Amino acid sequence: MAMWIQAQQLQGEALHQMQALYGQHFPIEVRHYLAQWIENQPWDSVELDNPAEEAKAKRLLDNLVAELQRKAQLQSGEDGFLLKIKLGHYANQLKSTYDRCPLELVRCIKHILHSEQRLVQEASSGSEGQTMDSLSQRHQQINQAFEELRLATQETENELRKLQHSQEYFIIQYQENLRIQAQLSSLSSLPPAERTQRETTLQSKRTTVEAWLAREASTLQKYRLDLSAQHQKTLGLLRKQQTLILDEELIQWKRRQQLAGNGGPHEGGLDVLQSWCEKLADLIWQNRQQIRRCEHLTQQLPLPGPMEELLSKLNSDITDIISALVTSTFIIEKQPPQVLKTQTKFAATVRLLVGGKLNVHMNPPQVKAVIVSEQQAKALLKNESTHSESSGEILNNNCVMEYHQTTGTLSAHFRNMSLKRIKRSDRRGAESVTEEKFTVLFESQFSVAGNELVFHVKTLSLPVVVIVHGSQDNNATATVLWDNAFAEPGRVPFVVPDKVLWPQLCEALDMKYKAEMHSGRGLSEDNLVFLAQKAFTSSSSNPEDYHNMTMSWAQFNRESLPGRNFTFWQWFDGVVELMKKHLKPHWNDGAILGFVNKQQAQDMLMSKPNGTFLLRFSDSEIGGITIAWRLVWNLLPYTTKDFSIRSLADRISDLNHLLFLYPDRPKDEVFAKYYTPPLCMYQAKAVDGYVKPQIKQVVFFIFYFTQLHVMSLTTIKMSLLNVSALVRNDTMLDADGDFDLEDTMDVARHVEELLRRPMSWDRLQQIPMMLNR
Known part of the structure; x- marks a missing residue:
């Protein structure tokens, strides 16, 4: 109810717009x-384009009707009688x-809310006395211009009516002059005396009327020229x-829609754009009708002149103006997926922003997608x-535009399209299939004013990359991200720069990551410095050193990083996917440093107590994260x-030797809320003869390093068996998959001290066999 209370405080144009939302x-x-x-009520939980949601919408409708009826029944007394009848009627x-x-109904209420x-929100921003930003200033300018156009159109309408009245009176006087001439012609049959008297009277009258007609003809011509000049100005x-x-507001909306594909803010604002386009259509149509009436008046009474x-x-x-308006406002409200997999269902929505004003829905047009x-x-x-x-075959690619009276929108919802096949062109140089761009073309044809004007409209979707297997998704996403981030308005399809400044790319990566x-x-900034070091194989930690550096598309996702078998983007996207699927809450809690290399992690931990650890992304593996801590540098x-x-x-939680998350936060303080509760006795007991096991992580190396000095000889014998297994299974590897000989030999030295005899590496591997004898 808080929203409705605030809505009732609106004033002026805002109040008028609010009231216009309601009706029958x-x-x-x-x-x-x-x-x-x-x-x-959960109106936003209903997916309007999903027919399966109709049952949920029906429950909301039934509940609304029931609530109205209940409210009606509560009314009593003389004042409540009429309200009771009214609510029951509603x-x-x-x-x-x-x-x-x-x-x-759901669509209507969502639109209203x-x-x-x-x-x-707009009224609140103004009432707080905040400085009007450029967006609100532009909106105010647009609204002021509409008021000027409304007044200009009303003025030409008034002048046109005056012209019409003047011309009608002129025609009456002209007919009067013809009647006088006819009377003069009939005087020859009268006696001379009577004829002379009447002829003198009629000639005088004729002279007066003709003089008036001459002056009025000149006046009418001036009226017409003035009205024409006014129309030209309008x-x-x-x-x-x-x-x-x-060319500005709609293009900016399309740009925001494109950036939303990279995770930018939701485009929004389409309803405002539609209201402006409808006002334009209304004013253009009024002026067009006025011009046509002028043409009719001119044909009705031809006068010399231009x-x-x-x-x-x-x-x-004016026909050119309205054609440009109609063809430009045929837009894609909901874009098809930009990474499009064959044989997979997808959806899209197209909308004609001026459809309601031009009554296009009276003969609903069909839209085709190719x-x-x-x-x-x-x-x-x-x-x-x-x-x-066409470069392929799309199933279910025809749809009729529907007019939604509650929102005043004319749109076509393609809900079940599927790309059956694709025909690829010859690729250039090193270009791969995931760099080839297509687009979905939507086109339609309709007429207005009784087939007087026929429009053929078409619009292109954002570029799409077609894939046939999920393994191509990563590289296809790179193509889409680069295009969305760096495409220029009005470009030739689908030209993008081959290289961009590093700060521009940082902005795109940050947008994607936050989304x-x-x-x-x-x-x-530290994260971006780390990425710059990786991208440019640099050791500089100064952000300024990278501001003027450029990164090419080849460096981004065509050439592998030095010493690796993956590209910069593939590594970054692997991090994003890992975080999105499993580690999002930990990142948002600030528990993951992530963008730290191995040496940086060691330097950071050197001054910290044993058991201090941090989480960093693996340099050597796509979508990997490792634990680095004071005793063992990297898992x-x-x-x-x-x-x-x-x-x-x-x-x-399993690793008891992890004590503090860098710099000094107790690990349970950070991670305890995410621990899986241990199985209680009831849960662990046998069911149908089976006992449910519980998985737990063990890192043996820490056990040896910190506990070996307190073991009994029997325990040492059993533990050495595990050491041998570790050696054979190559689990003593660092984060980059390299064998960490120095750390492993530390174990051997501890074993030597305990057994009081030298232990060679070969000897250590033979111990399990000796113990088994």
Whole structure:
């Protein structure tokens, strides 16, 4: 109810916009009397494009009707009688309207609540006396321009009516003049005396009327020319406003939509854009109708002068304006996935922002989707190709546009498309299939004003990379990320720079990382320095040293890192996937340093007490994380496979020698809330003859290093068997898979001291066989 209380405080244009949200489709009284109940319902949990959600929407509708009826029954007394009848009427009305389409009710209420929230937030920002930012300034300029256009259109309408009235009176006087001429012609049959008298009167009257007609004809011509000039001025304002909305605001919305593919903020703002485009359509159409009425008046009463050419030019100009508006506002509201796997279902939504105003839904157009190559997309934009050649076959690629009266949107929802096959072009040089870009072309045709204007509209999706196997997803995502981050507005499809400044790439990587972690904790400056060191094989820790450096696409995801068999992006994406699937809460808690190399970890831990540890990403393995601590520098990295068996928190809990998370946080303070509770006796007891086991991580090396001096000889014998197993199984490896001879020989030296005899490496391996004799 808090939202409704704030909404009622709106004033001026904001209040008008709020009131316009309601009507027969959803009465404002229902919002008022059920405010708290409405705001407490899970409207956002319903997926409007999923028909399977209809049952959930139906329950919400039934609950709404029941709540209205309950509210009606609570009314009593004389004042409550009329309200009781009204609420009962609204309950029946909503039931009747939405019973067969409950998803439309959810769509309506979601639109209302989101719009109210936006209006309240905008009003709140203004009431706090904050400085108006550039966005709100632009919006204010646009709204002011619309008011100027409204007044200009109203003025030309008034002038047109005056012209019409003047012309009608002129025609009446003209007819009067013709009547006088006819009377003069008939005087020849009268006697001379009577004829002379009447002729004198009629000639005088004729002279007066003709003089008036001559003056009025000149006045009418001036009216027409003035009105034409006013229309030309209005068209100039319309063109300027349309350029601002389509070439700036809509392009910026599309850019935000593209960056959202990399994890940027959700694009939003489409409803505001639609309201502007609808105002434009309304004003353009009004002016077009006025020009056509001027043409009709001119044809009705031809007068010497340039009016015919002027009106023809005005008609042509305004037709161009409305054509540009319609073709530019056919947009993709929900993009198809940019990494598109064949034989996999996908969805998309296209929308015509001016469809409601032009009544296109009266004869709903059909939209077709086809997939085209980069070269085909270039030809389409150059108008070199008039028909849609396809580079593949999309199933379920036809859809009729539907008008949603509650939101005023005309859109087509493709819910079950699937790419059956793809036809690839010849690749250039080192380009791989995951670098080849396609796009989904949506096109439709419809007419307005009784087939007077016919529009063929088309729009291209963001670039998509087609894959046939999940193993290609990583490299395909790199192509998409680079394109989304560095594409320029209005580019030739799908040109992107081959190299970019390192800070630009850092911004893209940070955006991707924050989005996957679902938190504000992105990549710090130290993290980005670490990535720069990895990318450029540099040892500099000064961020300024990398500001003017550039990274090419080949360095990003074509050439392997020095000494590795994977690229920079493949390593980074492996980290992102590991964090997203298993370690997100630990990153958001600040428990994972991550972007630290082996030497840095050792230097950081040297001054700390034994048992201090940190978590860093493996340099040598994609999607690996290792524990480094004061006694043993690095454990073999854990990967997704390991964490699917036992979580990081539980593995840290298992290792009793891990005491403090760097720099000095007790490990239980950080990780205890993520530990898996131990099995109680009831859970552990046998069921159907089986006892449920529990997995626990053991690192033998620590056991020997810290406990060997207190062992009995028998325990040593048993432990040496384990040492031998460790040696044979190569588990004494460091994080990079190298054999750590120095650390392993420390064990041997401890064994020598305990057994009081020299132990060679070969001798150590033979001990288990000796003990088994």
